[in-house]
Amino acid sequence: MSSPSTTIDAQIARWQRFRAGRNAALSxxxxxxxxxxxxxxxxxxxxxxxxxxxxxxxGTTAFLTASAGDGLTFVExxxxxxxxxxxxxxxEESLIWVQYGGADGTQVVVELAMRADKYAIRTRxxxxxxxxxxxxxxxxxxxxxxxxxxxxxxxxxxxDVPIGTANPLVDGIHRSVGEVxxxxxxxxxxxxxxxxxxxLGALTVTFHDETxxxxxxxxxxVSIPRPRPDGSVVIDFNRxxxxxxAFTPYGTCPMPVRGNSIDVRVExxxxxxxx
Numbered sequence: 001m002s003s004p005s006t007t008i009d010a011q012i013a014r015w016q017r018f019r020a021g022r023n024a025a026l027s028x029x030x031x032x033x034x035x036x037x038x039x040x041x042x043x044x045x046x047x048x049x050x051x052x053x054x055x056x057x058x059g060t061t062a063f064l065t066a067s068a069g070d071g072l073t074f075v076e077x078x079x080x081x082x083x084x085x086x087x088x089x090x091x092e093e094s095l096i097w098v099q100y101g102g103a104d105g106t107q108v109v110v111e112l113a114m115r116a117d118k119y120a121i122r123t124r125x126x127x128x129x130x131x132x133x134x135x136x137x138x139x140x141x142x143x144x145x146x147x148x149x150x151x152x153x154x155x156x157x158x159x160d161v162p163i164g165t166a167n168p169l170v171d172g173i174h175r176s177v178g179e180v181x182x183x184x185x186x187x188x189x190x191x192x193x194x195x196x197x198x199x200l201g202a203l204t205v206t207f208h209d210e211t212x213x214x215x216x217x218x219x220x221x222v223s224i225p226r227p228r229p230d231g232s233v234v235i236d237f238n239r240x241x242x243x244x245x246a247f248t249p250y251g252t253c254p255m256p257v258r259g260n261s262i263d264v265r266v267e268x269x270x271x272x273x274x275x
Contacts, residue, residue, distance in 0.1 A: 137270050202223055
């Protein structure tokens with residue numbers, strides 16, 4: 001039988017592999033650390049900051065007008081943007097549309113997005129100092145006390161709950177599929193948090209806690225493996241991570257459902273990113 005120290009060592013090793021993967025994902029080209037602008041599209045063709053061409057929308061379709069001299073190419077096929085191109089998205093959809101800059105013309109990609117039923121663009125620049133200066137997200141040390149057993153109480157049907165986002169001009173919807181119920185260290189009552197469903201039945205919980213604004217960002221999220229047939233779950237708060245809005249002012253990340261709060265300091269998981 002394994003000793004307790006061996007078990008903890010194995011947990012720490014798994015957590016370290018998780019952290020290595022997380023930091024590698026954040027370091028990816030044109031990832032969340034490369035955002036350099038968020039701009040709504042105007043009704044009339046207009047120049048926007050940091051990106052060539054003229055941009056506009058009629059409310060249902062986005063338009064980009066450019067010449068070969070602007071240096072814009074389509075990400076999908078590398079063809080030059082000449083004349084007027086258009087794209088149509090549904091709300092919450094995004095399209096990595098065009099690119100420009102750098103030695104090979106791919107340093108910056110432009111993401112077209114539909115948020116709050118309006119078109120916007122975000123520039124993603126691999127030369128962003130947020131990316132080039134990044135090494136790792138600071139975290140609390142691994143704490144086995146924050147690996148907690150609980151239960152998932154599913155709703156009969158998902159419930160759409162209105163929420164805010166990191167952008168005050170963009171509202172969001174949290175599709176709650178049920179509640180995760182558990183006892184946190186130092187608390188003698190049940191905590192109930194709304195959960196969203198991920199692929200293959202896993203859950204995501206977005207939450208506030210008493211460390212927010214001190215050692216952690218304003219809110220974080222944690223993924224929970226698929227509940228067992230009896231509804232039991234294991235919540236590893238050491239795997240709590242920041243939303244992209246912790247790293248950039250150009251995110252539209254969802255806030256927690258009102259009341260999704262843990263009334264104690266969750267000193268586990270990611271901290272406020274380094275400047």
